[in-house]
Amino acid sequence: MSSKVSLAECVDYEPERVLAAVRQSLEPLGGIGAFVGRGQRVLLQVNLISGRPPEDAVCTHPTVVRAVCRLVREVGGVPAVGGSAGGSAYRRTSSVLRVSGIADAAAQEGAEVLNYDESEGRDVPASGALMESLHIAGPVLETDVLITLPKMKTHTLTLLTGAVKNHLGTLPGPRKAELHRRFPDPERFGEALLDVYLARRPHLAIMDAIEGMDGDGPTAGRVRHVGLVAASADGVALDTAMCAACGLDARWVPTLVAARRREVGVASLDDVEVVGVPLENARRRIRPFAYPSTYRLMAHSWFPSLVRQLFAKHVGGSPKPYIIADRCNGCQTCVKSCPAQTIAVVAKKAHIEQRQCISCFCCHEVCPEQAVGIRVPLMWRRMRV
Numbered sequence: 001m002s003s004k005v006s007l008a009e010c011v012d013y014e015p016e017r018v019l020a021a022v023r024q025s026l027e028p029l030g031g032i033g034a035f036v037g038r039g040q041r042v043l044l045q046v047n048l049i050s051g052r053p054p055e056d057a058v059c060t061h062p063t064v065v066r067a068v069c070r071l072v073r074e075v076g077g078v079p080a081v082g083g084s085a086g087g088s089a090y091r092r093t094s095s096v097l098r099v100s101g102i103a104d105a106a107a108q109e110g111a112e113v114l115n116y117d118e119s120e121g122r123d124v125p126a127s128g129a130l131m132e133s134l135h136i137a138g139p140v141l142e143t144d145v146l147i148t149l150p151k152m153k154t155h156t157l158t159l160l161t162g163a164v165k166n167h168l169g170t171l172p173g174p175r176k177a178e179l180h181r182r183f184p185d186p187e188r189f190g191e192a193l194l195d196v197y198l199a200r201r202p203h204l205a206i207m208d209a210i211e212g213m214d215g216d217g218p219t220a221g222r223v224r225h226v227g228l229v230a231a232s233a234d235g236v237a238l239d240t241a242m243c244a245a246c247g248l249d250a251r252w253v254p255t256l257v258a259a260r261r262r263e264v265g266v267a268s269l270d271d272v273e274v275v276g277v278p279l280e281n282a283r284r285r286i287r288p289f290a291y292p293s294t295y296r297l298m299a300h301s302w303f304p305s306l307v308r309q310l311f312a313k314h315v316g317g318s319p320k321p322y323i324i325a326d327r328c329n330g331c332q333t334c335v336k337s338c339p340a341q342t343i344a345v346v347a348k349k350a351h352i353e354q355r356q357c358i359s360c361f362c363c364h365e366v367c368p369e370q371a372v373g374i375r376v377p378l379m380w381r382r383m384r385v
Contacts, residue, residue, distance in 0.1 A: 003237035003266040004029060007245070007277040008229045010210050013054070018229070019067040022206060025231040026071070028275040035204045035233075036145050038076030043114070043143035044068055045202065047151045047166055048083040050219050050366050051092065051099035057211040057223045059096070060149045062105030064208040064229070068149065069109035081106040082114030082139050083169045086176065087337030087366040093117050114139045116172040126195045129262065130188065134199045140170045141200055148202040148235060152212035152228075152242055154221055156292045156319075156361045156374065157186055158193070160248060161218045163205040163235030164255040167197045177362065181339035184358035190254020194264060197235065197255075205235040209242060214289035216374060219365050226286055228277065236265025237272045244269050244279060247288025252295075293376045294319040294361070319376045320357055321364050323350045327371035334363035334372060 006028045010021035026032050036042050046065060052058040065081055072079040081103075085096040093115045097103040106113045116137035123133045124141065140146060150166035158165055168176055179196075183189045207230040215221035226246065232238040236259045243250040250256045250267065260267040330348040342356040343363060350371070352363070364372040 003234035005241040022067040036077040040144040048085040051096040059100040062101035080112040084116035152209035153217035162239035177339040245282040
């Protein structure tokens, strides 16, 4: 079995150039009409991790959202744009939609904007790998066609934020934090993310890889020019191909490890058919992405969990978030986003109780002031991938 991944070049976010690149990326897949019929409701699932402007390369770029909305309308579909932001246990989603420019982009194309935190969700059966059921946002379950619009970024916990992980945003409000709390280990969290992805598998994935992020993504890394729009009906294959294009080893991405084990999609590059921009051309042009500072040899899935725990306890510890006091304004974003409830504001500054910290790095992701750093022990820094 093979899956097709289509790559199209796009040098910047000029609207007409983005529209042409998205259209070009879909042509080898049969065009948008192969996925959307006249009168069908189409939901675009965007990346809404944090309220940052488009140039920060944190959320799906609004120009990509506009382009997909326009193509959906061209074939008679009815587009809507939705998501649930990181840390949205206290309803950050409306602010993130506004600050990211996504709400305006959707409105300009006449698309409804859906805040999953304000909608009715319901429990649906899960694949059973870790959970028997999942609480998914109602709009995700009710739409005729689901298109996911991920952003190409590294991630401090899962190495890659891509098409599979983007579906964490289909869990409304505190459900995302609950998943982190229940499954803090990267491998088990990867399995849980795959369960979420399969609960309402997207019909199409279109990745915004014009500007991506490497290093300590998904919000505090370095903006990297990639110059691609990528599309596939198989989100697993899309993530696999984009790892190869950007110099990340897909064998170390927990969601893709889980997909290979469970035979979900195509997670082997040998079975991915890349069309459009040749993969080797992309590899030569894109300087390999820097790995997150948290990602080192002892984090890899082939080390038994007990070995990793003993190493962390007796040899070098493990990466932990810490508060950069002179940046912290005491806004409590991290407090309200912490799955383990280990953060409190003391003397107008956030404080992390390290003994209870599960190293999910949610605080690092959502801090609007980038006042949460990551302390990496010396042994981890020496054991580079």
